[in-house]
Amino acid sequence: MTLTADELEEISKVVREALARKPDFLLTVGGLGPTYDDKTLQGVSEALGKPLKLHPEALRMVEEKVRWMAEQGVLRKPWVTPEREKMATLPEGSKPLSNPVGTAPGVLIRKDETVLICLPGVPSEMKAIFSLHVAGLMAERSNLKYAEGSLLVEGIPEPDLSPTIDEAVKRFPSAYIKSHPKGEEATSKIELHVSTFAEKLEEAEGKIGEVIGWLEAEAKRLGGNVKRLG
Known part of the structure; x- marks a missing residue:
């Protein structure tokens, strides 16, 4: 396990070094949110040499969650702001993973034989996405x-x-x-x-x-x- 600061250069360097070891799976945790210091996907984008692009399916996931939160009276701005749109902007070739607990989707990207998965840092969201989308993938590649x-x-x-x-x-x-x-x-x-x-x-x-x-x-x-x- 490697801990990094919220620094773009450090994130991309750590991801490149991990990918060079050719693991079956590489997981990142945190940094998928809407604020300026959520830089994980930008770092992954640079490490892979793939541009960030607004993903239609990820945007739909964010829109649905924002709409639901507005209906619950949680949000005062029930629309997708540029900050929320950031959570749907993924490295090219990514697959968004639905988040049943929070707003930011998880992200799955394949690099050669490695499955790179980016999860939110909020524990309940991380666990929910892992259980729903990741555990089965890992089981397929193991003897379990x-x-x-x-x-x-x-x-x-x-x-x-x-x-x-x-x-x-x-x-x-x-x-x-x-x-x-x-x-x-x-x-x-x-x-x-x-x-x-x-x-x-x-x-x-x-x-x-x-x-x-x-x-x-x-x-x-x-x-x-x-x-x-x-």
């Missing part, structure tokens, strides 16, 4: 097998469901469990996403079934309506 599953829980406010999630994390340490609120507290809808790795696919799927089953039973015990997704 990956499995995931989701539940939609309605009728239980997130603060009331949090102790159950905390207990699940303790009971099932090999599983990663993430909650994604889908509505306001009064009409609560929460998606619970569970993922894990194991040496055999059957083992990974069995663990997912065990965790999902436990969460489903506990949510119903609390009076929630539960639906398995996927």
